[in-house]
Structures are given as structure tokens and as C-alpha cells.
Amino acid sequence: MDPQELKTLEEIQQRILWLxxxxxxxxxxxxxxxxxxxxxxxQASSASMISIMTALxxxxxxxxxxxxxxxxxxxxxHSIQYLLGNLDKKxxxxxxxxxxxxxxxxxxxxxxxxxxxxxxxxxxxxxxxFAGVTRRYVDAHFGKRPESRFIALIGDAELxxxxxWEAVADPATHALGNxxxxxxxxxxxLDRVIPGIRIAQWRSQFExxxxxxxxxxxxxxxxxxxxxxxxxxxxxxxDDIPNEQYQSLYAQKADxxxxxxxxxxxxxxxxxxxxxxxxxxxxxLSDLGGHNLESLVETFEAADAITDRPTVVFAYTVKxxxxxxxxxxxxxxxxxxxxQIGALRSKHGLTPENEWNAFxxxxxxxxxxxxxxxxxxxxENTGVIDAIIxxxxxxxxxxxxxxxxxxxxxxxxxxRDEKIRPYLVTTAPDVATSTNLGGFINRAGVFHPQxxxxxxxxxxxxxxxxxTGQHIELGISEMNLFMLLAMLGLSGDHSNQPLxxxxxxxxxxxxxxxxxxxxxxxxxSKFIITGTPSGVTLAxxxxxxxxxxxxxxxxxxxxxxxxxxxxxxxxxxxxxDSIA
Ligand SMILES: Cc1ncc(C[n+]2csc(CCOP(=O)(O)OP(=O)(O)O)c2C)c(N)n1
Numbered sequence: 001m002d003p004q005e006l007k008t009l010e011e012i013q014q015r016i017l018w019l020x021x022x023x024x025x026x027x028x029x030x031x032x033x034x035x036x037x038x039x040x041x042x043q044a045s046s047a048s049m050i051s052i053m054t055a056l057x058x059x060x061x062x063x064x065x066x067x068x069x070x071x072x073x074x075x076x077x078h079s080i081q082y083l084l085g086n087l088d089k090k091x092x093x094x095x096x097x098x099x100x101x102x103x104x105x106x107x108x109x110x111x112x113x114x115x116x117x118x119x120x121x122x123x124x125x126x127x128x129x130f131a132g133v134t135r136r137y138v139d140a141h142f143g144k145r146p147e148s149r150f151i152a153l154i155g156d157a158e159l160x161x162x163x164x165w166e167a168v169a170d171p172a173t174h175a176l177g178n179x180x181x182x183x184x185x186x187x188x189x190l191d192r193v194i195p196g197i198r199i200a201q202w203r204s205q206f207e208x209x210x211x212x213x214x215x216x217x218x219x220x221x222x223x224x225x226x227x228x229x230x231x232x233x234x235x236x237x238x239d240d241i242p243n244e245q246y247q248s249l250y251a252q253k254a255d256x257x258x259x260x261x262x263x264x265x266x267x268x269x270x271x272x273x274x275x276x277x278x279x280x281x282x283x284x285l286s287d288l289g290g291h292n293l294e295s296l297v298e299t300f301e302a303a304d305a306i307t308d309r310p311t312v313v314f315a316y317t318v319k320x321x322x323x324x325x326x327x328x329x330x331x332x333x334x335x336x337x338x339x340q341i342g343a344l345r346s347k348h349g350l351t352p353e354n355e356w357n358a359f360x361x362x363x364x365x366x367x368x369x370x371x372x373x374x375x376x377x378x379x380e381n382t383g384v385i386d387a388i389i390x391x392x393x394x395x396x397x398x399x400x401x402x403x404x405x406x407x408x409x410x411x412x413x414x415x416r417d418e419k420i421r422p423y424l425v426t427t428a429p430d431v432a433t434s435t436n437l438g439g440f441i442n443r444a445g446v447f448h449p450q451x452x453x454x455x456x457x458x459x460x461x462x463x464x465x466x467x468t469g470q471h472i473e474l475g476i477s478e479m480n481l482f483m484l485l486a487m488l489g490l491s492g493d494h495s496n497q498p499l500x501x502x503x504x505x506x507x508x509x510x511x512x513x514x515x516x517x518x519x520x521x522x523x524x525s526k527f528i529i530t531g532t533p534s535g536v537t538l539a540x541x542x543x544x545x546x547x548x549x550x551x552x553x554x555x556x557x558x559x560x561x562x563x564x565x566x567x568x569x570x571x572x573x574x575x576x577d578s579i580a
Contacts, residue, residue: 001297005059006294012083014348020076021341022344025338026093027095031097045073045184046075048186063377068124068128069116070154071104077114078101085373091111104118117519120518121161122163124152126166126479129152131487132150137488149180154182156314157190159198163477166479173310175310175449176310180310180311184315186319187243188319194243195242212311212312214299214302215289215314215315217316218316219289221287225276234268237265245260249261250326286318290317299315381493385499389579403566403571406568408436408439410568410571411575415440415443421470424502425471425499426502427504429476429477431506440470444470445471446473482529485529488527507545508548521559535564
């Protein structure tokens with residue numbers, strides 16, 4: 001990287017750190033608090049993301065890229081948007097206030113443009129992956145869009161969430177070369193230091209699912225030390241030391257760090273480290289790659305170079321980087337004191353009068369931010385659904401039938417309309433046939449990036465798979481179902497082409513994907529979910545397959561319209577209406 005650019009980026013990232021930390025401090029200590037309720041905020045979790053997000057927003061990203069930001073880095077995101085000129089200064093003092101900046105990035109409530117809402121950990125990782133699935137689908141059906149990278153910035157403890165592994169494992173998400181996850185590997189969660197060395201296990205899980213795994217582990221001081229003669233034992237021990245022990249170094253006094261680091265170290269390490277003073281040693285040991293802008297950019301470029309599979313980058317960071325609470329085991333919700341804020345302000349060369357300022361326009365950093373702002377400006381979306389939706393398909397029905405049966409027939413009827421059909425896309429978690437999507441699938445086919453040979457000559461279900469197919473089949477994961485529906489329903493925004501997504505699920509198993517359902521609705525996504533059967537029209541399925549509380553779930557979620565058809569004609573009207 002050009003040394004001048006690096007210098008400017010260093011200056012910018014320091015300002016981002018300051019703004020993010022001060023924003024939280026202000027919300028808790030300066031803003032009048034009439035009810036005395038805790039406001040909260042996460043300075044340490046924000047600090048560990050500073051370099052990753054600086055490298056991305058201030059260097060690597062392009063206008064078409066879409067990024068999901070881990071919940072607790074919301075202050076970092078808004079600080080960046082402010083420096084880029086996309087957020088008015090008045091919002092900096094509104095964090096966690098009604099009508100102000102949301103605690104966690106929100107598509108629907110934040111004043112600046114958020115690509116993916118986050119908050120419920122794990123979902124923010126899966127969302128860009130399914131947005132990538134959606135883009136692959138849109139490109140295949142509506143023509144190739146300008147390249148986008150779909151990026152998730154996630155906390156390491158998020159990898160404990162099962163929905164992440166359901167998403168990674170599903171064949172529908174395979175081979176998406178434009179997806180990158182960056183794990184803020186600060187080795188701390190809310191309660192604790194993540195035990196053991198989990199990264200080896202996670203690496204093999206990702207690799208088994210066909211992902212490229214990269215690490216940004218060492219900063220330049222560590223790299224220099226490893227380049228010294230006789231450093232092998234030191235490097236080995238640095239890689240092997242348990243998380244808990246490494247993390248405890250941050251709580252040691254300067255003259256105790258060495259002994260703590262050497263506890264359990266093999267022979268040769270102590271000898272090699274003798275040449276460094278105590279202060280130098282701590283500088284080296286705490287110099288992790290996730291705070292080295294050049295290493296981060298190089299790694300993001302290496303991720304881009306592999307185009308046939310997703311990449312996960314483990315960026316080693318320090319929770320609380322640059323703050324007095326760095327590495328503290330109890331720093332998750334900790335906030336630095338007013339005195340420490342004062343010291344930090346002075347360290348950044350700011351005063352209470354100018355502390356909220358962006359860079360002066362004529363300064364190097366100001367000019368740089370203006371250039372980045374222009375580079376990240378997105379064109380308006382223009383895609384539309386150009387079709388007239390009928391109010392009824394006049395589907396014929398005599399005698400008694402299940403709503404499940406009727407649903408399949410009505411959908412088939414709707415899809416006969418050549419103006420509407422291109423926009424329809426269905427998905428199901430291995431229940432497509434039993435929820436009666438078969439008729440639609442026979443007509444529209446199953447989506448796969450390549451034409452696949454059909455080995456089954458079944459005349460009833462023509463499961464033809466290829467790029468023109470309009471049904472996306474998932475394995476049995478209702479979380480994946482709702483996450484895919486959520487992203488299909490945002491395709492107008494993410495991929496400049498709105499779709500009409502329809503998912504099917506056995507009604508009681510809506511609860512299995514409920515969090516992703518709520519997530520999609522909160523994100524402003526529009527989709528239809530058909531939980532079959534409605535009411536007790538399939539009573540013989542027994543208790544395990546009857547909806548007991550799903551109707552109330554539908555009624556309770558803000559933004560969801562619940563319909564419980566009892567007649568074929570009602571279902572016909574309601575499905576047409578919900579598409580419209
Ligand atoms: C589904 C869900 N469960 C629990 C929480 C509460 N929570 C918020 S952050 C967090 C720990 C996250 O740790 P990590 O992902 O490592 O992020 P860090 O803050 O350390 O950067 C927890 C348990 C949540 N937001 N969502």
C-alpha cells in the first residue's frame with residue numbers, strides 16, 4: 001500500500017475509534033436520562049472492528065458491495081458513514097435514542113443506508129450468504145448485474161449459532177465466490193474468553209463445506225520477530241498458547257507479562273525473548289494482524305482472487321483495541337470513565353469544542369474521505385415487477401379438499417400467466433412436493449447454476465434442474481428457508497430486481513425458523529410464506545403436524561398479514577391479493 005495512503009488510513013481509523021467510543025459515552029453520560037434506565041453500548045466490541053472496517057470502507061469496498069455489520073459495531077458503522085458524509089452530525093449524539101441511531105444496524109430504522117439488519121447473532125452472517133444465492137438467481141434469470149461482493153462482519157462467538165452451520169452446509173449456498181465473511185477473532189464473547197483453540201475446528205468445518213479459509217494473525221512487529229533467527233519455538237508457542245492464557249496477558253503489569261506468556265512454553269522461547277525489554281515484548285505479543293491495515297487489505301484481495309467458493313477470514317483482533325479496557329475479560333459491556341474519555345480526546349488531538357468534527361475538507365484525510373464517498377455512491381435501483389396480478393384465478397373446486405391441495409392448484413394457475421411467471425420464485429426445506437409445489441415445479445423447473453442431467457424419468461414430478469429453474473430447493477432447515485425468503489424479498493434493493501418469493505413449510509415448523517422470519521420482516525423484506533395445512537384441514541396428520549400457536553405468531557409479528565383460508569375460493573383470493 002502506498003505509504004501516504006497508509007498514513008491517512010491510520011489517521012482515519014483513529015478518528016473512527018474516537019467517534020464510536022465517544023458516541024457510546026455520550027449516550028450514557030452526557031445525554032439527559034429522565035428515567036434512569038441503563039442505556040448501554042459496547043466500546044470494546046466496537047474497538048476490535050475498527051481496523052477491519054477501516055480497511056473495507058476506506059479502501060477495499062466498491063459501490064455495488066453489500067455488507068452486514070456485527071451488531072455491536074453499529075457505532076463504528078455510523079462513524080464511518082458520518083466521515084463519508086452520509087450521516088448528519090446531529091445523529092452522533094442520538095445513539096440508542098428513539099428516532100436516533102439504533103443499537104444494532106437496522107435497515108428500517110437507521111437514518112443512513114444499512115444493507116443488512118443485525119442484532120440476533122448468527123443471522124447477520126447468513127444474510128449476505130443468502131443474498132449471494134439471490135444474486136446468483138437474479139443474474140441467471142434477468143441478466144448479469146454489475147459484480148457485488150456480499151460480506152458479513154461477524155463476532156467469533158457468533159460461530160456457536162447453529163443457523164450459521166445450517167447455512168454453510170446447504171448445497172444451495174455452495175460455490176458463491178462473491179461471499180466473504182470476516183470473523184472479528186477477538187477470542188472473547190459476552191461472558192468469557194472462548195475456551196481452547198476453536199479455530200482449528202472451525203477451519204475444518206468451513207473447509208469441509210467447500211470454503212476457502214484465510215487468517216490475518218500477525219501484525220508487522222510479530223512478523224519481524226518471527227523473521228529473526230532462532231524464533232521457531234516462539235512462533236510455535238504463540239500459535240499454541242490457549243486463548244484464556246493469551247488473553248490474560250492484557251491484565252498483567254508490564255513486568256509480569258513475560259512470566260505469564262512463558263508459563264507452559266517449551267524450551268527455547270524464554271531464551272529467544274530475552275533480547276526484548278518488557279515493554280517491547282508486550283508490544284510484540286499484542287500486535288495482531290486484525291489491526292494491520294496492509295495485512296487486512298492483502299487478505300481481502302486474496303479472498304477476491306478465489307472466485308469459485310466463499311471465503312472466511314479469521315482476523316485476530318483485540319477486544320477493546322486502543323482503549324484502557326483492551327483484552328479485559330469483563331470488557332464486553334464495560335465503558336471507559338469520563339477521565340479516560342478526556343485522556344483519549346487529548347490523545348487524538350481533539351477538544352470538547354471540536355470533538356464531533358469530521359475532517360477538514362482540505363486536509364489529506366478530508367480529501368480521502370470525499371474520494372471514498374464518491375467511490376461508494378450507488379446508482380438508484382430501477383428494477384420493477386411489470387405485471388398485473390389478477391384478483392382470482394377462478395380455480396375450480398368441487399367437494400371437500402385440503403387447503404394444501406388447493407394452494408398448489410392456485411399457484412399453478414397464477415404461473416400460467418406469462419407476464420407474472422418470471423417473477424415467481426418458490427423455495428421449500430425438503431417439503432416442496434408434500435406442500436404441493438409440484439405443479440409449479442413441473443412447469444418452472446428447479447434452479448441450479450448449471451444444467452444437471454435428470455436421472456429420474458418420473459412423469460409426475462419433472463425435477464429438471466438448471467439455470468432457468470424457478471424453485472430453490474433447500475435441505476431441512478427452516479432457518480435457511482426464512483433467511484432465503486428474507487433475502488429473495490430484498491432482491492429489489494440488493495440485486496436491482498424485485499421478485500415474488502413464495503415459501504412453503506409445514507405450519508408447525510414455522511417456529512423452527514421463527515427468529516429468521518422475524519428478522520426478514522424487521523428488515524423490510526416482502527415474501528409469502530405458506531404454512532400448510534391451514535386450520536385442521538389435514539387433521540389425520542396428527543398432533544405433531546397441526547398448527548397450535550402459529551396463527552397467533554402470524555398475528556403478533558408487526559408487519560405480517562396472517563390469513564387462514566378455510567375454502568378454496570378464499571385461498572385463491574388471498575393468494576392473489578398477497579402477491580399483489
Ligand atoms: C441470538 C442472540 N443471543 C444472544 C445475544 C446476546 N449477545 C450479544 S453479543 C453476545 C456475544 C457476542 O460475542 P462475539 O460474537 O464474540 O462478539 P464481540 O462482542 O466479542 O465482538 C451475546 C451473547 C444476541 N444478541 N443474540
